[in-house]
Amino acid sequence: MFFKHPLNLIVFSYFVLIGITWVGGTAGEGISGRLAAADILGLVLVSIAFLKVMILRSGKIFLPASYKLYIIFLLVLTVGVFLSDRPELGLLEVLVHLYIFFISLSLLNIFKASEGTLDFSDLLGFILFSGFVLAFIALTQFLVFPNLFQSSFGGLSGTFRNTGQAGSFFALFLALIVPGFLSGLLRPTVLNYVMATVILVALILTFKRAAWIGFLLGVVGLLFIMSFSFSVRDKKIALYFLLASFLVAPIGLAGFFYAQDEVDGVSWRFESKINAEAGTEFVEGFFADNLEASMKAFSNDPLLGAGAANIAGVYTEKYEIHSTYLKIIGTTGILGSITYLFFMLWFSADVFNTGRLNNIYAQYLRYFFPFFLGLMVSWSYTYHLRKREFWVAFALVAFCSYLAKRENKVDVAGCKDMQDY
Numbered sequence: 001m002f003f004k005h006p007l008n009l010i011v012f013s014y015f016v017l018i019g020i021t022w023v024g025g026t027a028g029e030g031i032s033g034r035l036a037a038a039d040i041l042g043l044v045l046v047s048i049a050f051l052k053v054m055i056l057r058s059g060k061i062f063l064p065a066s067y068k069l070y071i072i073f074l075l076v077l078t079v080g081v082f083l084s085d086r087p088e089l090g091l092l093e094v095l096v097h098l099y100i101f102f103i104s105l106s107l108l109n110i111f112k113a114s115e116g117t118l119d120f121s122d123l124l125g126f127i128l129f130s131g132f133v134l135a136f137i138a139l140t141q142f143l144v145f146p147n148l149f150q151s152s153f154g155g156l157s158g159t160f161r162n163t164g165q166a167g168s169f170f171a172l173f174l175a176l177i178v179p180g181f182l183s184g185l186l187r188p189t190v191l192n193y194v195m196a197t198v199i200l201v202a203l204i205l206t207f208k209r210a211a212w213i214g215f216l217l218g219v220v221g222l223l224f225i226m227s228f229s230f231s232v233r234d235k236k237i238a239l240y241f242l243l244a245s246f247l248v249a250p251i252g253l254a255g256f257f258y259a260q261d262e263v264d265g266v267s268w269r270f271e272s273k274i275n276a277e278a279g280t281e282f283v284e285g286f287f288a289d290n291l292e293a294s295m296k297a298f299s300n301d302p303l304l305g306a307g308a309a310n311i312a313g314v315y316t317e318k319y320e321i322h323s324t325y326l327k328i329i330g331t332t333g334i335l336g337s338i339t340y341l342f343f344m345l346w347f348s349a350d351v352f353n354t355g356r357l358n359n360i361y362a363q364y365l366r367y368f369f370p371f372f373l374g375l376m377v378s379w380s381y382t383y384h385l386r387k388r389e390f391w392v393a394f395a396l397v398a399f400c401s402y403l404a405k406r407e408n409k410v411d412v413a414g415c416k417d418m419q420d421y
Helices: 006-017 037-056 065-082 087-113 120-143 163-183 190-206 209-227 232-262 266-273 278-300 324-354 360-378 388-420
Strands: none
Touching: 006 037, 006 087, 006 120, 037 087, 065 087, 065 324, 065 388, 087 388, 120 163, 120 190, 120 232, 120 388, 163 190, 163 209, 163 360, 163 388, 190 209, 190 232, 209 232, 209 360, 232 266, 278 324, 324 360, 324 388, 360 388
16 A cells, blocks of 8 residues: 555655664765765655656756755855865765755655655655654664664664664654644554554653653644644644543553663663753753854854864864754854754744645644744754755655645635636
8 A cells, every 4th residue: 555656665765764874984984974775765766856857847846945045055054165174074064965955855856746646645654654663673672682783872772873863863753743643644543553652662762852852842832732722623632632642651651661671771871861960961061062162163254154074173072063053153154054044934934824724734734833843942952954854854844835835725716716606
């Protein structure tokens, strides 16, 4: 059913592969340290998109305003690299940003050109199923076969290089999945609920606070919006969602207590992440170091910053700046920060405004919006612009926005015809 067309299998495979972040070389160093399996399949997607655009749309690319605004940010990023102290370090970084962006744009154009064989509900089904596959593998390795492959001590990482990547991934996928159930675009079957629960348990066991906080803020925001909605259906869903959460909570707790007893390092990781001193240590240690590096880089060139990839080993001893916002300030300066801000504000406004329309796709966006705000909070710790899952989500949401606007035009045109009649 899922794979009624070869293209469906290719897209689903890409959704799975973006959750496998192992690389051939040393992570972050050179091409081999950046190239993962998903990037190879990405070439296939770019090729398919090119053929579809050329054949079906006579070379006309579907390029929403949000994508155009990101191109401006990429231009600023590129100029900043060439004017930086060490441009050779930033060139690969620019190419990585460009490549992921082109894959996302390719996905969007594939979605639009393949509506007959690749519906939006199918895409959400792929997100759910691929997230489940990756979460199941991670849980199996974490809870049952710890020596199956190398993993992070005391935290679930699965096919990701570390728990941070795993947490960000599962939180983002859940942010896409939950609105699918609430809008009716994902079927409310027992199997689908079980798969979503498995992804939630995997997220919990990553012990990544930023991912937890982002997802929980999304849930709270969703319940707030639905509770004060004029729709009786929204109020009922909010109530059902709370009841379901109480039912699912014991499963998550059972998984945690089992892991605490059976998996080495879980108790240590939990206690180190959740204690009275954890917040203070984070603010005075990790965050302070990142803030200092960002401000030093910014002061080097306030207009364009220090340049991409010109932080590690220059303004820090070894590591990059983790926070999206601090990194953009430090590496792209005022111009990069402004273009990034316009890009994110435009996208946020599009999701919010389109979510106010009256159709099933708009309803999905309305339920997704609070999760998106929660994700934005979590990105204060991680750098999302280089994450493959972010660009997959970006393409999906942009496609959903297009569908919602198109449905609204059809409804308006239909009403006008009825009035004329």
